[in-house]
Amino acid sequence: MPEELNPFEIAQRQLDEAAEILQLEPGIHALLREPMRELHITFPVKMDDGSVKVFRGFRVQYNDARGPCKGGIRYHPEETIDTVRALAAWMTWKCALVDIPLGGGKGGVVVNPATLTDGEKERLCRAYIRSIWQMLGPLSDVPAPDMGTDAQMMGWMMDEYCRLRGEFLPGAITGKPLALGGSLGRATATGLGVAMHIREALRLLKIDPHSCRAAIQGFGNVGQSAALNLVGLGIKVVLISDVKGCIFNPEGLDISYLRSITDRYGVVDRDRLRDAEELPGSAWIEQEVEILMPAAVEGQVNGQTARKIKDTVKIIAEGANGPTTPEADEVLRQSDIYVIPDFLCNAGGVTVSYFEGVQNAYNYYWDLEEVHEKLDKKMTAAFHAVHEMAQKKKVHNRLAAYLVAVERVAVAMKLRGWV
Numbered sequence: 572m573p574e575e576l577n578p579f580e581i582a583q584r585q586l587d588e589a590a591e592i593l594q595l596e597p598g599i600h601a602l603l604r605e606p607m608r609e610l611h612i613t614f615p616v617k618m619d620d621g622s623v624k625v626f627r628g629f630r631v632q633y634n635d636a637r638g639p640c641k642g643g644i645r646y647h648p649e650e651t652i653d654t655v656r657a658l659a660a661w662m663t664w665k666c667a668l669v670d671i672p673l674g675g676g677k678g679g680v681v682v683n684p685a686t687l688t689d690g691e692k693e694r695l696c697r698a699y700i701r702s703i704w705q706m707l708g709p710l711s712d713v714p715a716p717d718m719g720t721d722a723q724m725m726g727w728m729m730d731e732y733c734r735l736r737g738e739f740l741p742g743a744i745t746g747k748p749l750a751l752g753g754s755l756g757r758a759t760a761t762g763l764g765v766a767m768h769i770r771e772a773l774r775l776l777k778i779d780p781h782s783c784r785a786a787i788q789g790f791g792n793v794g795q796s797a798a799l800n801l802v803g804l805g806i807k808v809v810l811i812s813d814v815k816g817c818i819f820n821p822e823g824l825d826i827s828y829l830r831s832i833t834d835r836y837g838v839v840d841r842d843r844l845r846d847a848e849e850l851p852g853s854a855w856i857e858q859e860v861e862i863l864m865p866a867a868v869e870g871q872v873n874g875q876t877a878r879k880i881k882d883t884v885k886i887i888a889e890g891a892n893g894p895t896t897p898e899a900d901e902v903l904r905q906s907d908i909y910v911i912p913d914f915l916c917n918a919g920g921v922t923v924s925y926f927e928g929v930q931n932a933y934n935y936y937w938d939l940e941e942v943h944e945k946l947d948k949k950m951t952a953a954f955h956a957v958h959e960m961a962q963k964k965k966v967h968n969r970l971a972a973y974l975v976a977v978e979r980v981a982v983a984m985k986l987r988g989w990v
Contacts, residue, residue, distance in 0.1 A: 576870050578657035578893050585897075586660070589973035592964065598990035599981050606656055608632040612702040616695050619688055626695065628680040630703045632712055633659035636983040639710055640676030641666060641921060643717025643746075644699070644728075648683040654869070655679045658717075658892055662921065664976035665914035669953045671925045676712050678703070684719045685836055696720075696727040704735050709742035709932070715924045716746040718791075718868075721835070722758065726751050742931035745924040754927035756942040757920075762796020762866075763943070764919020765890045767950040768911045769862060770804055772886050775958065776909060779805075783885075784860040786810040789867035790829070791837035793890045793917065797864060798826045810850070810858055812867075813838050817850040819858075859883045866890030874898035880908070889913035895969075904967055912969040914976070915957055922949050 583604050590600045609631040615623050629652050632640040642662040645655070655677045663675025680699055684692060706712055716725050729744040729751060736743075741752030749755065756763070773780050783806045787794050790811045798808045807823040818824065818839060824847060832840040841849065856863065856872070859881045865871045868891060877899035880887075887903065888911045889895060895903070895910070903910055923946060930936045937945075961971035984990060 576873075576896060577653055578869055579653040579660070581893065581897060582657040582660040585969065585973055586977065588970060589977045592966070592970070593974060593978055593981070595977070595981055596990060599984055602984065602990065603634065603977065603980065606631045606633045606659060607635065608706070609652070609656070610703055610706060611652065612699075614698045614702045616691065616698050618691055626680055626682055626698075628678070628699055628702065629655045630678040630706060630712070631655050631659040631676060632706065633675040633677070634663045634980060635674035635711075636980055636987060636989065637667060637674055638672035639674060639708075640712040641673040641715070641924065642676035642678065643715045644678040644680070644720050645717040646680050646682050646684040646719030648681065650679040650681045661892055661914045663980060664973060665918045665921055666925075667976040667979040668915055668957070668972055669918045669922050669949050670979070671922060671949070673713075673921070673925060676714075677717075678714055682719075692724060693727050696724050697731040700728045700731040701735065704732055707732060707743055709740060709928065713742065713924075713928060714744055715921070722746055722748045722753060742928045745927040747927070752927070752931050754923055754930055754942060755937065755939040756946070757923045757927055758792065759796040760923035760946060761793045761917050761920035762798070762890070763800050764922065764946065764950050765793065765797040765864065765866075765888055765916055766800030766804065767919070767947055768916050768954050769801065769806075769886060769888050771951060771954045772888075772909050772911060773804075776885060778861070778885060781805040783807065783862055784809045784858075785862035785864060786855050786858045786860045787864045787866055787890075788812045788855040788871060789837065789865070789891065790833060790839060791866070793920075794837065794864070794866040795826070795830050795833065797866065797888075797890055798824075799830070801862070802826055806862065809860060810855055811839075812852060812855045814852075815839070815841065816852045817854045818844065818847045819850050819854070820847045856880060861885045862888065864888045864890050865894035867894070869893040870896050872896065872899045872903075874902060877902040880906075884908055886911065889916045892917065900967075900969065910968050911954075912957075912972045915953055915968075915972045918953065919946055919950060922946055
């Protein structure tokens, strides 16, 4: 039977497993299986040549029992409502897991941003916000950047929202440029959070980071930040990949140099490569390394590719959302690999987005040291909460993360009298 790859059905299946162990009331379980609200939109954008193109987009508010919805906006040519629903669900669990008072949401537009000029991107951002602004706000739903979007785009979106509201509300959008109320450390927070979780896993497993090699799939914002921080821990990053393939050096890559020749979409300039060789795109999962980090798109560790993972691998750190399919999970559970699940591993971004919203609300901003200190405290606490739940219930880490997060959301729903 072929492996099921519908991301929302995967998210529901994972929830169902946790609900059974937690013995959730049927009403709570039923509510948690579906988004509370979702909006499908089509909107026009004038292109540079004077033509008008119609785009399709979405905004999903999955659950706001613990606070305003929070979640990024993705620009991707193959965006689907099921992907957005799944990511909104995972955002709900992610916020609960790191114990910040937010719910889960997500947005998306079906577009390849690399095909747009800056002017077209700005008009697209503003048009998207005009289509959904009534469901947004610091106390209702706060978007942020995700795949295919960046700080500048958040700046345009924030400006359009403020124009429509007639007041300055920087906390309506996070991941903004610093000059518009962004937080120090936000751009690198997801990758830094991944590195913090890997640090804790190495301590738990009593593995010296200086003896470790790492392979990273994806060299966008998350992959770059994680790679730099892994090197800072003493780990040798021997492979990174982008859409063109893999770049490999068994003695360790010069991550700082690679970043300097990488474009805004995470693609490395092959003409300027040095001290590295090129390998096929599939090579990232086949390396003899101790740490594997999928930091690209969903479903990259599947039933077939999971069987290619070498015996040397001790930790899989899921920098991407939904990178491992259920069939691959079954394969991994039969190994000794310590999996740090996605909505725990990559929660650094939403955590600092929350910090940004707090700073916007108080109109008082923290220095980088304070941001990193608060982030480390949240990441470390969440890591050990999941590990302790896994030990207590004798379950794998992904299910343990669900148990921690779903229980927190369910408690809030009951206390609010929803069921």
